[in-house]
Amino acid sequence: MSTVHPAAPAIGEEPTLVDTADAGTAHPAVATPGTAGDRPPSEPETLLGKRPTRRLGWRPPRLLRRGIGPLLLLALWQLGSTTGAIAPDTMPAPDTIVTTAWDLLRDGSLPEALVVSLRRVTYGLLLGGLAGLVLGLLSGLFRIGEDLIDAPMQMLRTLPFLGLIPLLIIWFGIGETPKITLVALGTAFPIYLNTYAAIRNVDGRLVEAAETLGLRRWQLVVHVILPGALPGVLVGLRYSLGVGWLALVIGEQVNADAGIGFLMMQAREFLQTEIVIVCLIVYSLLGLASDVAVRLLEKGALSWRRGFSGR
Numbered sequence: 001m002s003t004v005h006p007a008a009p010a011i012g013e014e015p016t017l018v019d020t021a022d023a024g025t026a027h028p029a030v031a032t033p034g035t036a037g038d039r040p041p042s043e044p045e046t047l048l049g050k051r052p053t054r055r056l057g058w059r060p061p062r063l064l065r066r067g068i069g070p071l072l073l074l075a076l077w078q079l080g081s082t083t084g085a086i087a088p089d090t091m092p093a094p095d096t097i098v099t100t101a102w103d104l105l106r107d108g109s110l111p112e113a114l115v116v117s118l119r120r121v122t123y124g125l126l127l128g129g130l131a132g133l134v135l136g137l138l139s140g141l142f143r144i145g146e147d148l149i150d151a152p153m154q155m156l157r158t159l160p161f162l163g164l165i166p167l168l169i170i171w172f173g174i175g176e177t178p179k180i181t182l183v184a185l186g187t188a189f190p191i192y193l194n195t196y197a198a199i200r201n202v203d204g205r206l207v208e209a210a211e212t213l214g215l216r217r218w219q220l221v222v223h224v225i226l227p228g229a230l231p232g233v234l235v236g237l238r239y240s241l242g243v244g245w246l247a248l249v250i251g252e253q254v255n256a257d258a259g260i261g262f263l264m265m266q267a268r269e270f271l272q273t274e275i276v277i278v279c280l281i282v283y284s285l286l287g288l289a290s291d292v293a294v295r296l297l298e299k300g301a302l303s304w305r306r307g308f309s310g311r
Contacts, residue, residue: 092274097281100274109263114282116259120176121248124183129240132188133233136195140229141221150196157189161250169255179251179259186247190239198232199225234298241290245283 074094080086081093088096104110135153138145161182168178202225210224252261260279267275 089273092277096274097277101278101281104263104275104278110260110278110282113258113260113263117248117252117261117286120179120252120259121183121244124180124247125187125241125244127180128184128187128244129191129237131184132191132236132240133195135188136192136233136236137199139192140196140199141225146196153189153192156185157193161186161247165250165254174255179248179256182251183244183247186243187240190243191233191236194232194236194239195229198229198236201232202228231298231302234294234301238291238294241294242287245287245290249283 078094081088101110135149139149164182164185168181172178172181206224206228207220210220215223249261252259253265256262260282264276264279
């Protein structure tokens with residue numbers, strides 16, 4: 001006599017009966033692991049659906065991809081100059097700019113101006129960066145520091161550079177001091193703001209865990225707060241370098257006798273547009289080089305931190 005037992009149902013299916021007369025006994029039919037009845041196994045899924053597959057194929061080097069935009073802009077510029085769409089008095093052709101830059105390099109005008117500008121921005125960055133970092137640490141780590149420092153810094157950072165130049169000339173004269181001071185002021189505020197915000201945005205749970213483990217105050221700062229705030233500090237350094245070059249451009253065009261800004265001011269007086277454009281390109285290249293240097297520093301200092309880098 002055969003007996004009938006219910007078969008184990010698959011997901012979403014009704015129970016079925018299996019007759020096992022030949023065996024004399026009936027056993028429940030068990031679905032194969034990883035399948036739903038007779039359905040084939042599905043692809044691996046994530047919480048948001050099927051796992052995405054990355055396409056394999058050749059991709060150009062990153063340096064080449066980053067250079068496509070400037071090269072395309074340069075080609076359009078040259079095309080507009082060749083066809084006459086861009087007036088040479090308004091915007092000289094790229095080949096004219098290259099020739100002018102080569103002449104400035106040969107007679108030594110551009111290297112001398114470059115050395116002076118680099119010295120000014122270096123001194124200003126050291127002074128302003130150190131001041132902004134120290135003030136940001138004091139405001140971020142101590143409530144009394146925030147009460148005493150943050151409000152004056154927030155007020156001073158809204159002052160325009162051009163409005164400070166007459167006052168700096170009255171205080172320090174027309175030498176190097178007002179120019180370096182202007183760069184220092186420009187670089188101090190971004191580092192201060194980002195350092196202060198980065199410290200206050202450190203995960204409070206990490207601080208509580210460190211205190212539970214018995215870390216002292218200085219150990220908490222060194223091993224938890226500063227590593228957590230380092231990414232924000234480096235972002236502030238990148239911003240400060242950009243603002244520092246901007247402050248230098250402004251400072252070197254007021255009562256200056258050397259530097260890239262002075263070279264550009266002289267060219268403006270004689271309507272030498274090509275020299276002005278060469279100086280602007282030099283400023284932009286210096287800003288790009290400083291940003292790349294900070295990115296390399298960030299990559300080395302934050303090698304332990306893995307973040308999203310795009311697809």
